[in-house]
Amino acid sequence: xxxxxxxxxxxxxxxxxxxxxxxxxxxxxxxxxxxAAPAPLILLGHxxxxxxxxxxLAGRAQQAAADGFAAAxxxxxxxxxxxRSATADQARADLRxxxxxxxxxxxxxxxxxxxxxxxxxxPEWQAALDALLALPEIDGPVGYxxxxxxxxxxxxxxxxxxAAAALFAGSYVPRAILDEARQVAIPLHVLLQWDDExxxxxxxxxxxxxxxxxxxxxxxxxxxxxxxxxxAGDAAAQFFARHLR
Amino acid sequence: xxxxxxxxxxxxxxxxxxxxxxxxxxxxxxxxxxxAAPAPLILLGHxxxxxxxxxxLAGRAQQAAADGFAAAxxxxxxxxxxxRSATADQARADLRxxxxxxxxxxxxxxxxxxxxxxxxxxPEWQAALDALLALPEIDGPVGYxxxxxxxxxxxxxxxxxxAAAALFAGSYVPRAILDEARQVAIPLHVLLQWDDExxxxxxxxxxxxxxxxxxxxxxxxxxxxxxxxxxAGDAAAQFFARHLR
Numbered sequence: 001x002x003x004x005x006x007x008x009x010x011x012x013x014x015x016x017x018x019x020x021x022x023x024x025x026x027x028x029x030x031x032x033x034x035x036a037a038p039a040p041l042i043l044l045g046h047x048x049x050x051x052x053x054x055x056x057l058a059g060r061a062q063q064a065a066a067d068g069f070a071a072a073x074x075x076x077x078x079x080x081x082x083x084r085s086a087t088a089d090q091a092r093a094d095l096r097x098x099x100x101x102x103x104x105x106x107x108x109x110x111x112x113x114x115x116x117x118x119x120x121x122x123p124e125w126q127a128a129l130d131a132l133l134a135l136p137e138i139d140g141p142v143g144y145x146x147x148x149x150x151x152x153x154x155x156x157x158x159x160x161x162x163a164a165a166a167l168f169a170g171s172y173v174p175r176a177i178l179d180e181a182r183q184v185a186i187p188l189h190v191l192l193q194w195d196d197e198x199x200x201x202x203x204x205x206x207x208x209x210x211x212x213x214x215x216x217x218x219x220x221x222x223x224x225x226x227x228x229x230x231x232a233g234d235a236a237a238q239f240f241a242r243h244l245r
Numbered sequence: 246x247x248x249x250x251x252x253x254x255x256x257x258x259x260x261x262x263x264x265x266x267x268x269x270x271x272x273x274x275x276x277x278x279x280x281a282a283p284a285p286l287i288l289l290g291h292x293x294x295x296x297x298x299x300x301x302l303a304g305r306a307q308q309a310a311a312d313g314f315a316a317a318x319x320x321x322x323x324x325x326x327x328x329r330s331a332t333a334d335q336a337r338a339d340l341r342x343x344x345x346x347x348x349x350x351x352x353x354x355x356x357x358x359x360x361x362x363x364x365x366x367x368p369e370w371q372a373a374l375d376a377l378l379a380l381p382e383i384d385g386p387v388g389y390x391x392x393x394x395x396x397x398x399x400x401x402x403x404x405x406x407x408a409a410a411a412l413f414a415g416s417y418v419p420r421a422i423l424d425e426a427r428q429v430a431i432p433l434h435v436l437l438q439w440d441d442e443x444x445x446x447x448x449x450x451x452x453x454x455x456x457x458x459x460x461x462x463x464x465x466x467x468x469x470x471x472x473x474x475x476x477a478g479d480a481a482a483q484f485f486a487r488h489l490r
Contacts, residue, residue, distance in 0.1 A: 220463035235480060
């Protein structure tokens, strides 16, 4: 991991960009974190495009820092300045066409759109975790927050350092991920926008039902994809405060 | 309203029993409430049998008082020491029989069990509200918390003094109540136990979907009817703190 910017201090939070190989990322650290008092870490998931997502990511990082947590994110494969994937672009075009035609989005499109992304992204988040946990100011436990929910599910299954996850049910979920969900055992906090235009509500409920975790909570709120109310963000923060301290 | 006990002081909360005509009830008041600084009020719903439910009701009242709210409950028709209803007893026997036979509980049984209860209980809660709001230490706004969810739905439709409701999706819901739910416009916080043995999950989701409120949140947690986790109670308390202050 190479830091590519000087730390910027904003409201008690040190923000710093880095690269991990070719992958750009950002780390936010509470000013109070030190080698003597290392902070737990929340990985901030997102739909891809950290530049476009920056204001929302920084807002979530500020909240995490206020609770004493470091936060970090990396760009997704095929998004931002990273090389595009012909497979993903084709799947995205097919998705758009199906939506415009008012057709049901087929399992095949969802698989082509999501599964290669999960296969590539999850090892990258794990590599980021290796690098971040090597910093003296950061320690476990680790949480994953946000979407792409299929990335969160896979990470929860394969990454033993993940202690809790707050997942946003805001994207298409392949059938295969539904099966993986049964193997998830960590505490989960699932956020569902009841009228999410990008999301199949029944699939989200099926996914919640499938999770193997003994503690799992679904918070459904009225509104569309980007209409998550402030109090829902607060509830997710409280979930991490319960599990990462 | 006649007070039938001296006030008992427990941990900063004044508890006092009363009767409203033939109906017994209990009022909990934060010690700090006064005519100069009256408290908002939370009506504590329950499945009937305030004696049996006392520990849980008192716990919820303590939480309400800690947030600066008065809380009150009254016995339901046909429960506790109140005269039993032959109709309700018959419906309850039919329900038990259907459950023991592993049959689907028919709409007819649910209607006979719940609708007369709602018809009788709601005006009683409104009469209790008249009496409670006449006390100098209590003021609006008013919240309703708990089950029977059909009572909460009807009350939210007909009672304009109700400003917010935290409803427990833990009982059978007649189809007619689903229609009334569309008229509900106040902020709602709905609690669902995902594996509630007394409750049809799909019906609970349909009911949540039907509510006309612009702000509605569903909190679903793993576990059975009585397994509501502590953090879910905390979240309901925060909902009232947002809406009753």
